[in-house]
Each structure stands twice: as structure tokens, then as C-alpha cells.
Amino acid sequence: MKSSCAASSCCGNNTHSEASTIESQTSSVSGSMQLSWIITGMDCPGCAAKIENAVKGLNGVTQARVTFATERLLVEGENRVGISDDILKTLKELGFSVKDDAASETAADSILKKYWRIMSLATFMLVAVLIQGTFPVAGNVFFYLATLWGLYPIATKAWQLTRSGSPFSIETLMSIAAIGALFLGETVEAAMVLLLFMIGEHLEAFAAGRARQGVQKLMALTPETAYRIDRDGHKTEVSAHTLTPGDIIEILPGSRLPVDGELLTPNVSFDESALTGESVPVEHNPGESVMAGSLSVDRVARLRVISKPGESAVDRIIRLIEEAEERKAPVERFIDAFSRWYTPLMMFLAALVAIVPPLVFAGSWVEWIYKALALLLIACPCALVISTPAAVTSALARASRNGALVKGGAALELLGSVTTVAFDKTGTLTEGKPAVTHIASFDRSTFNPEPNPEQELLRLAAAVESGSTHPLAKAIVARADEMNIKLPPAADIVAKAGLGVQGQVEGKAVVVGSPRHLQDSIDLITGAQQKLEQLEEQGNTIAVVTVEGHLVGFIALRDEPKAEAPNAIAALKAMGINSIMLTGDNPRAAKAVASQLGMEYRADLLPGDKSAEIESLRKQGRVAMIGDGINDAPALKTADIGIAMGSGADIALETADCALTHNRVAELADLIGLSRATMSIIRQNIFLAVGSKAFFLVTTLLGITGLWVAVLADTGATALVTANALRLLRNKKVSTFMKYPG
Numbered sequence: 001m002k003s004s005c006a007a008s009s010c011c012g013n014n015t016h017s018e019a020s021t022i023e024s025q026t027s028s029v030s031g032s033m034q035l036s037w038i039i040t041g042m043d044c045p046g047c048a049a050k051i052e053n054a055v056k057g058l059n060g061v062t063q064a065r066v067t068f069a070t071e072r073l074l075v076e077g078e079n080r081v082g083i084s085d086d087i088l089k090t091l092k093e094l095g096f097s098v099k100d101d102a103a104s105e106t107a108a109d110s111i112l113k114k115y116w117r118i119m120s121l122a123t124f125m126l127v128a129v130l131i132q133g134t135f136p137v138a139g140n141v142f143f144y145l146a147t148l149w150g151l152y153p154i155a156t157k158a159w160q161l162t163r164s165g166s167p168f169s170i171e172t173l174m175s176i177a178a179i180g181a182l183f184l185g186e187t188v189e190a191a192m193v194l195l196l197f198m199i200g201e202h203l204e205a206f207a208a209g210r211a212r213q214g215v216q217k218l219m220a221l222t223p224e225t226a227y228r229i230d231r232d233g234h235k236t237e238v239s240a241h242t243l244t245p246g247d248i249i250e251i252l253p254g255s256r257l258p259v260d261g262e263l264l265t266p267n268v269s270f271d272e273s274a275l276t277g278e279s280v281p282v283e284h285n286p287g288e289s290v291m292a293g294s295l296s297v298d299r300v301a302r303l304r305v306i307s308k309p310g311e312s313a314v315d316r317i318i319r320l321i322e323e324a325e326e327r328k329a330p331v332e333r334f335i336d337a338f339s340r341w342y343t344p345l346m347m348f349l350a351a352l353v354a355i356v357p358p359l360v361f362a363g364s365w366v367e368w369i370y371k372a373l374a375l376l377l378i379a380c381p382c383a384l385v386i387s388t389p390a391a392v393t394s395a396l397a398r399a400s401r402n403g404a405l406v407k408g409g410a411a412l413e414l415l416g417s418v419t420t421v422a423f424d425k426t427g428t429l430t431e432g433k434p435a436v437t438h439i440a441s442f443d444r445s446t447f448n449p450e451p452n453p454e455q456e457l458l459r460l461a462a463a464v465e466s467g468s469t470h471p472l473a474k475a476i477v478a479r480a481d482e483m484n485i486k487l488p489p490a491a492d493i494v495a496k497a498g499l500g501v502q503g504q505v506e507g508k509a510v511v512v513g514s515p516r517h518l519q520d521s522i523d524l525i526t527g528a529q530q531k532l533e534q535l536e537e538q539g540n541t542i543a544v545v546t547v548e549g550h551l552v553g554f555i556a557l558r559d560e561p562k563a564e565a566p567n568a569i570a571a572l573k574a575m576g577i578n579s580i581m582l583t584g585d586n587p588r589a590a591k592a593v594a595s596q597l598g599m600e601y602r603a604d605l606l607p608g609d610k611s612a613e614i615e616s617l618r619k620q621g622r623v624a625m626i627g628d629g630i631n632d633a634p635a636l637k638t639a640d641i642g643i644a645m646g647s648g649a650d651i652a653l654e655t656a657d658c659a660l661t662h663n664r665v666a667e668l669a670d671l672i673g674l675s676r677a678t679m680s681i682i683r684q685n686i687f688l689a690v691g692s693k694a695f696f697l698v699t700t701l702l703g704i705t706g707l708w709v710a711v712l713a714d715t716g717a718t719a720l721v722t723a724n725a726l727r728l729l730r731n732k733k734v735s736t737f738m739k740y741p742g
Helices: 045-056 083-094 107-132 136-163 170-183 187-211 213-219 313-324 330-361 365-379 382-401 409-415 425-429 453-465 471-482 519-523 528-537 565-574 587-597 607-618 630-638 650-655 666-701 707-730
Strands: 025-029 032-040 061-067 072-078 225-229 235-239 248-251 261-263 268-271 282-284 301-305 404-406 420-423 435-441 490-496 500-505 508-513 541-547 550-558 578-582 600-602 623-627 641-645 658-660
Touching: 032 083, 045 061, 045 072, 045 083, 045 136, 072 083, 083 136, 107 136, 107 187, 136 170, 136 187, 170 187, 170 365, 170 707, 187 707, 330 365, 365 666, 365 707, 382 404, 382 409, 382 666, 382 707, 404 409, 404 666, 409 641, 409 666, 420 425, 420 607, 425 471, 425 578, 425 587, 435 453, 435 471, 435 528, 453 471, 453 490, 453 500, 453 508, 453 541, 453 550, 471 541, 471 550, 519 528, 519 541, 519 550, 528 541, 528 550, 528 587, 565 578, 565 587, 565 666, 578 587, 578 607, 587 600, 607 623, 607 630, 623 630, 630 641, 658 666, 666 707
Parallel strands: 420 578, 420 623, 578 600, 623 641, 641 658
Antiparallel strands: 025 032, 032 072, 061 072, 225 235, 225 248, 248 301, 261 301, 268 282, 404 658, 435 550, 490 500, 500 508, 508 541, 541 550
């Protein structure tokens, strides 16, 4: 996040730490140091840019990054004594602070601490108003004192920001305007401007906190401690950060899971709504994975930890949101670039307004300097700078709350313009739980057919498939387990995406693959092709088994479409989005599924073929690809937007731009609808920000509005665009029938 407001950083804040826990981590690697803190007082991305610029300039700091969404400062630097103190001192000088373990305060103390300067300034002004009627000179003096009292912290911060590399901040503009008003004798208006500015800053801080609310709820999902069970069965409360894979933990009913775990207790229901949006608790069985942040509903549960520290489902979501700030939407990058020259240009224009009319047209110096000062206040692009990140942060938080992860504003923007969605079949459109429906054996001379040739065929196939995570492989192994078949060990197993798997079983080369890959072996057996076509006509996917290169039989499997899939395809169609299924399955099985769902299909595709199909579809518009397997990774990368199913292979999740954590394609239409709603709100925000500036620029030059209205225009527009962005957090669902505008 390189200076989203480098030339016009907005919105400082003197809000200090409330009673909270500091999140500070330090690690030393090869003489380097990494530190992180939670910062308080940031109102907008411009504040984050101020902190970055200041911290980067410190001796020994090699890199500094502030994520506005999570309020986290991440610093890399030399491992030297005092670097942490230097950073904290700089933060304090800028008017920001870190969350600490200070003793809790009463509500009255907290209010006084946050608002004492506003209240004292308002008191000064009230006294001045009360005595001005009777003692005009004394009243005027009080207004001078009030202005100086309110100006001191703002001017001090402006100087600190200038020294740290942010000279064109709102504090600088406010200081110039207030000092200018004092010189013009406009003491009442100068004091009023400062009071309105302070109030506006606290309103913006409140709005910013609301915008981050969704992310903060995610951060609060995992408890800080857990009960670890040792080998003797003793229970000890430990810090959640000390848990490592393999540890056994216990959580009580009504408690949340601090890490990802494998369930050991039978039939435990977990409320996963905070992560997946699923309102009904889900019952899990032993051996199933449960995500961090899930709440045990009905009983004490024991689990085996499966995530490393800092790598749970919640940690990954938060990390994605933090990284998302670096993957800005094109419109956000444009606004960042625009803001870097906007404020200096407006300051130059204000100087012209102050000088040119009096010199060239014999205008009043007082009148035109006053207008120039008002123009300076209008020049702050706070509302414009926050218009996009406020909406994007709200949308990302809403999406993650509903079970969808989006890797940045760029992906979020592209989603709304998708015209075609390409689907993988197995595990995406179908349940991903195929079952063996038929076993047909042929050449029995290459293996021992006794006592049952079908069982022997299944035994060999399951042996080489036992290490695979592919749904078809799991189904073959599951059928062997059901039939209590003891599997022999397999050696030299090699898996080829889209083709099959091969290995050595009892000294023989066994291959389980697709019909296209093993067509030569099929052609050597009379009647094999006819049997293959017959099984495929019934909607089956066929696994061909060969031993030493000879066809020994077919294993037919069928995977039923997900119950939600037809509605998901219909919702996309209603949004004007075309759907197409890309599968490596045979054309007959693909046709059976596609006809049930009412969509186009392309079958018999290798991973490279899927990528080629995506390239062809991209000629007609933007394409999103959704899949879950290793063989989908190339297509996910080729598409404009790659969407992975949450249960998919790691490589698919890494490659994709988005992920549906609860594996429901029904959420895809809503995710696209959210993208379109976000872009609509961003456009509204930009119109509000730019339109208000343009309007008050004209009214100021015409002499209709003055300094205090200029402040209201700035803070009011900022509050409006933030409140507008917060609408994305309000409803769980957005209309999935929004047409893309253009």
C-alpha cells in the first residue's frame, strides 16, 4: 500500500488507546527483526500512508506496511536495541497509539479522555459568545485564545507529518486556513472551523471503525487460550499460539475452536455461521476437519490440532484481507494516483485565487484571501480517497462472513464484469462423492481371478489409488473397504493429472486411467468398446484398469449433481451470465449432467484443453473459472477470475483469485451480485466526493459559502461516502439479479 494519500493524506486523529490487548510479535532471523502492533486512531487509508511514510524513514527500518482493514502495523528492520521505542515514539508524535494492557477505564473517564479537547474548545467559545455582547474586546480575545488552543495540536501534527514525508495533509491545510483567518480578523469563524474539524475527525473515526467491523469480528473469533490434553489425560489451559499440529485440545459447549482441528469426539454439532454464513449447526463425525472459529453447540469436544500457529482458517482469511489492500482495484489505483497531485494543484489554485484578482482586477485582498483559505479546506480529498477502500473493505468483510474469500479489490472489481462462468464438474457441480455402480472384468489371464474376478480387479485398482485424493480414487478405495478387501502395498505410484495413476502391485504394473488414455488397450478386447459406451450412456464415468498393459476391466462410477446446482445456474442466467461445464469426463456422462442443469458443456478435456477452452471463451468477454482439483489449476490461472472450491487442492486455492470456503456454488451468483453492488457504491461515492467539491468550489468563489461550510463539505462528504459503503455490511444477501451496467 504505497501512499494511497501521499499527497493529500487525510484525517488525523488524536484518539488514544482504549483498554485492549496489544498484538505485538517479534522474531529474529539472520540479524533482522519483524514486529507488529495494532494501531488505534486511523480514520482512512491516508492515515495508514502517514504512518508508513514516517516509520520507513526511521534508522534501521527496512520495510513498513500498514493494513487499514485490520489496523495492523508490520515492520521489518535491523535487530538493534531501541528500534521498537523509536517506532512507538514516532507513532505518538503523529497522534496515533497502540493498543495496550492499560487498566480499564470507566465510561466517563473514557469519554473525557477522547473528547476533552473538543469540550474545552467548545467551552472557550461559549464563554466568548456570552461575554462578547457586554465586553466585545474581551470576547474577541477569548475567540483568539480558543483558536490558538484548538490550533496547537493540529499545527504540531502538521509539522510532524511534513517532517515525515506527508506535507500536504489535511492538518496542514487546516493550519494555514485557521492562521489566515486570524490575520484577517475572522476569529469567530477560525474557532468554528477548528471545532467542526475536530468533531468531523471523531465522526470519521467512528465511521472507519464501523467499516472495519466485519474484519474485527473475524479477528475476535478465535479465543486466546485453549485446554490442552497431555498423554496422561490431564487438562491444562495454554495460550492458543503455543498449539502445534498433533496436540489434543478440548473445548466446552458454547466455546469456539482456536485452531483448525480434526474431530475425535463422535457426533458434535458446530455453529460455523461466522465463517460460512450457514445458519444451521453442522454435525461432524470423528476424522472430519473443523475450522477455527467454529462454536461447539451441544457437547464437550476433543480435537487434534491440524493447523500451525498463525495458519488457521481465520488467520488465512485475515491474511487475505490484509494482502488484498496491495491488490487494489483499477479504479482505486487511479484515485491513488489522482490524489497525489490533486492537493498540490489545489493549493496552487488557491494561491492564484488569493493573488490574481487583487493584482489584476483590483479586487479586495481580504475578500480573495478569505476565498482562497476556504478553497484550501475544500481541496482535501479525504472523501475521494476513502470512497473506494471503504467500499472494498466492507465488501471483503461481508464476503468472508458469507463464506467467500476474495483476494483483493482487483478481483472484486473483475467479478462484476464476468459474462461467462466455466465450471469443473466433479466436486464443483456434482457432490464430489461418486460411487461405484458397476465393475466389468475382461482379460483374466493377467491376474488371479479367483474367487471373484470383480473383487480382484477392485483390489488391484484400489491398491494404486489408495494414496490419491481424487474423488474417483476415493470412491474406488471406499468400495474396496465396504467389501472388506485387504489391499496389497503399491510401489512407484505416479499420478498424471487428467490421465490416471499407475504403480507396481505384487510385481505387476497396474494402471487406472481414463478411456482416452488407454484406448489402445480397449481396442484389443472384443466387446470392450460396446460395454464402455453402454456404461457411459447411463451417465457413468469409467475408470479403465490394465495390468502389464492388458485391459482387465472397467470400474463405472456416477456422481450426482448438487441439489443447489440447478438454481445456481438459473441465477447466473438471470444475471445475463452464460454457464459452461468443462470436464475431463466422457461426453456421454457430461451430457447427462449438463442436461440436468441446463447448461453447455465441453467434455474429454485434459488440463491443457481446459485452458485452451478458457482462452477461446475470453474472446467473447470476461470469463470466471471455478474448480477444485489439481487439473483445474492451469484453467483457473488462465481465466480472468479463478474461483476455487474451499475443499479443493491446495494448488487450486493458491492459484485462484477467490475461494468458496463452504463449497456451495449457490453462493457464486451472490458473490458476483456483491461485486456489482460494490462497484455501484464506489461510483456513487466518487460522484458524491467529486460533486460536493465542485459545488462548494463554485459557491466559495462566488462568495456564497465560507470557511465553516468548507469544513462541513469536507467532513460531511467523508461521512456520507463511508456511510454509503457501510450498506454493504448491512444485508447478508444482495440481489443476484442485478444486470451489469455496460
